Amino acid sequence: MTGARGTGPDRWLIRGVTVAGYGGCAGGIADILLSGGSIVAIEPGLNHSGARVLDADGLIALPGLVDLHTHLREPGREDAETVETGTAAAALGGYTAVHAMANTDPVADTAGVVEQVWRLGRAAGHCDVQPVGAVTVGLAGARLAELGTMADSVARVRVFSDDGRCVADPLLMRRALEYVKAFDGVIAQHAQEPRLTEGAQLNEGEMSASLGLAGWPAVAEEAIIARDCLLAAHVGSALHICHVSTAGSAEIIRWAKSKGWPVTAEVTPHHLLLTDELASGYDPVFKVNPPLRTSADVVELRRALADGTIDCVATDHAPHPVEAKETEWSEAAFGMTGLETALRVVQEAMVDTGLLDWAGIADRMSIRPARIGRLAGHGSPLEVGVPANLTLYDPASPPAAVVPAGASKSRNTPFAGLELPGRVVATFLRGTPTVLDGKLA
Numbered sequence: 144m145t146g147a148r149g150t151g152p153d154r155w156l157i158r159g160v161t162v163a164g165y166g167g168c169a170g171g172i173a174d175i176l177l178s179g180g181s182i183v184a185i186e187p188g189l190n191h192s193g194a195r196v197l198d199a200d201g202l203i204a205l206p207g208l209v210d211l212h213t214h215l216r217e218p219g220r221e222d223a224e225t226v227e228t229g230t231a232a233a234a235l236g237g238y239t240a241v242h243a244m245a246n247t248d249p250v251a252d253t254a255g256v257v258e259q260v261w262r263l264g265r266a267a268g269h270c271d272v273q274p275v276g277a278v279t280v281g282l283a284g285a286r287l288a289e290l291g292t293m294a295d296s297v298a299r300v301r302v303f304s305d306d307g308r309c310v311a312d313p314l315l316m317r318r319a320l321e322y323v324k325a326f327d328g329v330i331a332q333h334a335q336e337p338r339l340t341e342g343a344q345l346n347e348g349e350m351s352a353s354l355g356l357a358g359w360p361a362v363a364e365e366a367i368i369a370r371d372c373l374l375a376a377h378v379g380s381a382l383h384i385c386h387v388s389t390a391g392s393a394e395i396i397r398w399a400k401s402k403g404w405p406v407t408a409e410v411t412p413h414h415l416l417l418t419d420e421l422a423s424g425y426d427p428v429f430k431v432n433p434p435l436r437t438s439a440d441v442v443e444l445r446r447a448l449a450d451g452t453i454d455c456v457a458t459d460h461a462p463h464p465v466e467a468k469e470t471e472w473s474e475a476a477f478g479m480t481g482l483e484t485a486l487r488v489v490q491e492a493m494v495d496t497g498l499l500d501w502a503g504i505a506d507r508m509s510i511r512p513a514r515i516g517r518l519a520g521h522g523s524p525l526e527v528g529v530p531a532n533l534t535l536y537d538p539a540s541p542p543a544a545v546v547p548a549g550a551s552k553s554r555n556t557p558f559a560g561l562e563l564p565g566r567v568v569a570t571f572l573r574g575t576p577t578v579l580d581g582k583l584a
C-alpha cells in the first residue's frame with residue numbers, strides 16, 4: 144500500500160535511539176537508516192552522508208503503533224471527526240495504521256462503503272486506514288452483511304464488528320464465525336448483553352447507587368464473552384473481544400486461552416487508568432461504553448495485559464461534538480477520544496509501574512494488533528528490510544497536563560488537565576515523517 148505521504152525519496156538517519164527489543168549492542172542504542180520506505184540498516188555509528196539526521200538521544204524507537212479500534216465517523220458524522228482529522232490525531236499519537244469501525248452513516252456493511260473509507264484514508268495519508276466491516280446489515284443484528292464481498296473488495300476487510308452494538312443473537316454470531324473462517328477473518332465482538340444493560344449509565348456498584356444512575360453490571364459483558372469463547376471453540380474460528388473492562392472478563396479469557404481456543408482481546412487506555420469514581424461530579428466526559436469500572440478491575444486488567452491474557456491496547460477513540468457530551472449525564476453520548484494520549488497513558492499505567500518494558504509495549508501496541516487485524520506491512524519488530532513504520536517517543540519528557548486541543552475535531556478527552564508522562568516526538572510512515580518534533584510534518 145502506498146499513500147500520498149508514504150513514498151518520499153528521503154533518506155533519514157535516526158541517530159542514537161534506544162530500539163525496543165534490539166539486542167545488537169549494550170543498552171539497545173543504535174542508529175537506524177531509512178531509505179526507499181524501508182529500514183536499511185540498524186547499527187551503532189552508521190555513516191549518514193546524504194541522509195537527513197534526526198538526533199534521537201534519549202528517545203525510544205517503537206514499531207509504528209497500530210490501533211484495532213478507532214471511530215473516524217466519516218461518512219456521516221463529519222461534525223465529530225473526519226478521516227483527515229482522525230488520522231492526523233492518530234499520527235500525533237504515534238500510530239501508522241488504524242482500523243476504522245463500521246458504525247458510520249451509512250454503515251460500512253457493503254463493499255461500496257468500505258472502499259470509500261479505504262480511499263479516504265489513502266487520500267489523507269497521515270496513516271493507513273483499514274476499514275472494519277459490519278457483521279450485520281445496518282448493525283441491526285438481524286441478518287449477516289455481505290462479509291464475502293467486503294473481504295474481496297480493494298479494502299480487503301478481515302475484521303468484522305458491529306461495534307457500538309453487540310451481536311446478541313447466538314445463532315447469528317455462530318454463522319458469522321463460520322463465514323469468515325474461509326478467508327481467515329475475525330469477528331470482533333462488542334460484548335454487551337442488551338437486556339442486562341437496558342438504560343444502563345454507569346458501572347453497577349456503589350457509585351451508580353450513590354449517584355442514582357442505572358447500573359451496568361459486569362455480568363452483562365462477561366456472559367457474552369463466555370458464550371462467544373465457547374462458540375469460537377465450537378466453530379474453530381477467530382474471535383476478538385473489544386474493550387475488555389472487568390476482572391471477570393479477563394479471567395474468562397485466561398481460561399479460554401488455556402484451552403488453546405482462538406480468542407484474542409483488547410483493553411483501552413482509559414480502562415487501564417480511570418475508575419467509576421470519576422463520575423461523582425456527573426461530568427459526562429467520563430461516560431463511556433463499556434463503563435469505567437472499579438480500581439480492583441483496573442488492577443486485574445493491567446495484570447492481564449502484562450501476562451498476555453489481553454493481547455493488546457486499542458483506543459476505542461470515540462469523538463463526539465460538544466453538544467453531545469456537554470449535557471446531562473443520562474442524555475450524553477457514550478465515548479472518549481484517545482488516539483493522541485494512548486501511549487502516554489499506557490506509559491503511566493504499564494511502564495512506570497514496572498508491568499511492561501518497551502519491548503512489551505511494542506508487542507501490545509503494534510506487533511499483536513497488526514497480527515490480529517491481519518494487517519500486512521505493519522507491526523514488524525524494527526529490523527533491516529521491514530517497512531519504515533516507526534514511532535520515536537520520549538519517555539523522560541516531564542509530565543505535562545493534557546490539553547484537549549489536538550488534531551481531532553472533538554474535545555471529549557477524559558484526560559484533560561491530567562499530568563501524563565512522555566511525548567511522541569516523531570512518526571514515520573514508510574520512511575516519510577508524518578510527525579516531527581511533536582507536530583504534523
Ligand SMILES: [Zn+2]
Nearest residue numbers: 306307333385
Ligand atoms: Zn464498542
